[in-house]
Amino acid sequence: VQLQAYGGGLVQAGGSLRLSCAASGRTYGYVIGWFRQAPGKEREFVSAISWSGGRTNYADSVKDRFTISRDNAKNMVYLQMDSLKAEDTAVYYCARARWADSIVGRTAKDGYDFWGQGTLVTVSS
Numbered sequence: 378v379q380l381q382a383y384g385g386g387l388v389q390a391g392g393s394l395r396l397s398c399a400a401s402g403r404t405y406g407y408v409i410g411w412f413r414q415a416p417g418k419e420r421e422f423v424s425a426i427s428w429s430g431g432r433t434n435y436a437d438s439v440k441d442r443f444t445i446s447r448d449n450a451k452n453m454v455y456l457q458m459d460s461l462k463a464e465d466t467a468v469y470y471c472a473r474a475r476w477a478d479s480i481v482g483r484t485a486k487d488g489y490d491f492w493g494q495g496t497l498v499t500v501s502s
Contacts, residue, residue: 378400378401378402378403378404378473378491379400379401379402379491379493380398380399380400380401380409380471380472380473380491380492380493381398381399381493381494382396382397382398382469382470382471382493382494382495382496383396383397383399383496384396384397384496385468385469385496385497385498385499386497386498386499387499387500387501388461388498388499388500388501389500389501390461390462390463390500390501390502391460391461392461392500393457393458393459393460393461394458394461394498395455395456395457395458396411396455396456396458396469396471396496396498397453397454397455398411398453398454398455398456398471398493399452399453400452400453400454400471400473401452402491404428404452404473405428405449405477406428406477406478407428407473407474407476407477408425408426408427408428408473408474408478408479408480408481408483409425409426409447409454409471409472409473409474410422410423410424410425410426410471410472410473410474410481410483410488410489411423411424411425411445411454411456411469411470411471411472412469412470412471412472412486412489413465413467413468413469413470413498414467414468414470414495415464415466415467415468416467418467420470420486421436422436422484422485422486423435423436423439423443423456423469424436424439424443424445424456425445425474425481425482425483425484426445426446426447426454426481427479427481428447428449428479429479430446430447430449431479432479432481433445433481434481434482434484436484438464439458439465442458442459442460442461443456443457443458443459444456444457444459445457454471456469456471458498461498461500462500462502463500463501463502464500465498465500466498466499466500467497467498468495468496468497468498469495469496469497469498470492470493470494470495471492471493472486472489472490472491472492472493473489473490473491474488474489474490475487475488475489475490
């Protein structure tokens with residue numbers, strides 16, 4: 378399994394970015410999640426989506442601002458980030474869930490076993 382996150386960059390507060398996660402290998406039937414890690418902080422859950430796309434989950438801090446989606450035909454998962462705030466500044470990672478099910482409620486890092494390399498999002502205030 379390989380995951381590659383990209384699409385980060387510098388954006389002003391209130392702006393938008395779309396992150397992409399290219400997945401390869403055994404991802405059929407697995408939840409894909411997004412996490413982020415700000416400088417000096419722990420890696421935290423952002424969002425997750427089931428294989429079908431029918432189930433999604435968001436951290437309270439991003440709910441109503443971020444939208445997760447996936448295109449299985451292209452093996453891609455996206456994170457549309459709108460109304461960005463300075464506190465959204467972090468390295469964003471995509472990851473594959475450890476088990477092949479539709480549980481999007483797993484928010485702990487140990488619920489995911491394969492990780493992409495991360496993409497930096499910087500929001501200037």
